[in-house]
Amino acid sequence: MLVLLGCLVVPLLLVAVLSLRPSLAGPLLAGFEPTLAHYAASLGFLRLLLTSIVIAAIVAAAATALAYPIAWFLRFVAGRHAALLLLLLLIPFWTSYLLRVMAWKLMLGSEGVINSLLISSGLIDQPLAALLYNRGAVVVTLVYVWIPFAALPILAALQRVDSALHEAAGDLYARPFSQFWRVTLPLSMPGVLVAFFMVFIPTVGEYVTPLLVGGTGGAMYGNIIHDFFTRAANWPLGAAMAVVMLGATLAFALVALRLIDLRRLVAR
Amino acid sequence: MSILAGRRRRRFASLSGTYYLVLLGLLYLPLAILFIFSVNANTSVAFPLRGFTLEWYERLFDSPALLRAVGNSLIVALSSSVVATSLGTMIALLLVRFEFRARPLIAGLAVLPLIVPYVVLAVALLVLFRAADVPLSLFTVATAHVVVALPFVTLIVLARLVGLGSHLEDAAMDLGASYPATIRLVVLPLIAPAMVAAWLVAFTVSFDEVALALFLAGREQTFPVYLLGQLRFTATVPVLIAAAVLLMLVSLAIVLVAERIRRLR
Numbered sequence: 001m002l003v004l005l006g007c008l009v010v011p012l013l014l015v016a017v018l019s020l021r022p023s024l025a026g027p028l029l030a031g032f033e034p035t036l037a038h039y040a041a042s043l044g045f046l047r048l049l050l051t052s053i054v055i056a057a058i059v060a061a062a063a064t065a066l067a068y069p070i071a072w073f074l075r076f077v078a079g080r081h082a083a084l085l086l087l088l089l090l091i092p093f094w095t096s097y098l099l100r101v102m103a104w105k106l107m108l109g110s111e112g113v114i115n116s117l118l119i120s121s122g123l124i125d126q127p128l129a130a131l132l133y134n135r136g137a138v139v140v141t142l143v144y145v146w147i148p149f150a151a152l153p154i155l156a157a158l159q160r161v162d163s164a165l166h167e168a169a170g171d172l173y174a175r176p177f178s179q180f181w182r183v184t185l186p187l188s189m190p191g192v193l194v195a196f197f198m199v200f201i202p203t204v205g206e207y208v209t210p211l212l213v214g215g216t217g218g219a220m221y222g223n224i225i226h227d228f229f230t231r232a233a234n235w236p237l238g239a240a241m242a243v244v245m246l247g248a249t250l251a252f253a254l255v256a257l258r259l260i261d262l263r264r265l266v267a268r
Numbered sequence: 269m270s271i272l273a274g275r276r277r278r279r280f281a282s283l284s285g286t287y288y289l290v291l292l293g294l295l296y297l298p299l300a301i302l303f304i305f306s307v308n309a310n311t312s313v314a315f316p317l318r319g320f321t322l323e324w325y326e327r328l329f330d331s332p333a334l335l336r337a338v339g340n341s342l343i344v345a346l347s348s349s350v351v352a353t354s355l356g357t358m359i360a361l362l363l364v365r366f367e368f369r370a371r372p373l374i375a376g377l378a379v380l381p382l383i384v385p386y387v388v389l390a391v392a393l394l395v396l397f398r399a400a401d402v403p404l405s406l407f408t409v410a411t412a413h414v415v416v417a418l419p420f421v422t423l424i425v426l427a428r429l430v431g432l433g434s435h436l437e438d439a440a441m442d443l444g445a446s447y448p449a450t451i452r453l454v455v456l457p458l459i460a461p462a463m464v465a466a467w468l469v470a471f472t473v474s475f476d477e478v479a480l481a482l483f484l485a486g487r488e489q490t491f492p493v494y495l496l497g498q499l500r501f502t503a504t505v506p507v508l509i510a511a512a513v514l515l516m517l518v519s520l521a522i523v524l525v526a527e528r529i530r531r532l533r
Binding site: 008009010011012014015018066069070072073074076077085087088089091092094095096097098099100102103104105106107113144147148201202204205207208211212222225226229230235238239242245246249250253 | 284292305392396515
């Protein structure tokens, strides 16, 4: 507990203190005139924060939607092979994230696999540049990376759906689609919500993927914070932006807790 | 069920099976690409392929910086996962067996790292270490990894403890065992599989982690940080890919062995 207090709560408070300091000069806790100037300056990046939140929402919605059929397949179709098929899905997840993204870069880059294939087959003579280094590439990469992870809570929720309910719905002449729409989907909704927020919350603060595939136009809010702490060396402004981001994520986490009844999810 | 509905249902089923296979293919495609280019005799990573070589794997072993980075990652992952597993187990024991007023607070604190964005945590620790005059090193990276691994460990061990119930502990203590002896002789052996699983998760989280390490690593880089820095130099990319493939095979072996151990129980 002390470790968590020392390594999480205290540092977060220090960041809040730093964000009120006029500059980084001098010892951190020495007396100073508190100023809100950095928060005023951070307002200039508010648009980017909103963009990052929208990106995270798109990524989370897409990953959840694309993961749903996987979970459905594993629960209702895969039968006794389900455990093995799930393991196969998760193995790539145990390999390095950075390397998988790097592999995509190798494929999509202007000298990459897709472009060199297209050129050597004579279909195009100029490499397609639009495949990488933009916001679209960031979104696609993140969705791709999250899909297997998002399938897990949905699968857990589906496993608690009694298949007898399907038979009942079928006996009452519900077509497969309306069976799904009116019975399966509502019952698995808690899992869907968990999947959404499990992807959404970390993605808001993402900065490594934009660094790799985003180029200059694909930067997210986290990249600016990273820049202020490294290249631009304006720690107090970076700290103010970190506080703003933390506030936004905590607000979303509270919304998530409101929507998801965790106790019902754990109980069988 | 009518024949028509049965046929529709089967179409649904085969459609979802196809979808699963396509997605599986997409997930394994980058891994296949990495493997192919790790044995391709050409410095630039592009088609057409130029023939088979093991040169990159040989060059790997005379790249001291790379080997050092892998070693650093192992040190950080081993130490942080051991610390996180012991701390997380203690927190889980505390949460599940004791009633006290601060319980909800501690439970909230234990999962808080899941909600705090990595950038913010990295920045916060950076400020802390600066304020405390701690130079950046592998220790600072490991500290950050303990914090992010803690919720996973706590939740995994907690789930096992809840599943066990408390009657075995009660029985041991009714028979005169002290509380420490009960923990050592009864509880720990029972939750050992969960602790191994939690340790494995903590280890992989740390070994693969780059967002925190990028801020907190000093001159000693971990492997992901090194990789990120080297990706700009195209000449070394095939060697990096070879290193990646080797690490991939090792981690795959570890996961499969762990899965076997879990099944044996």
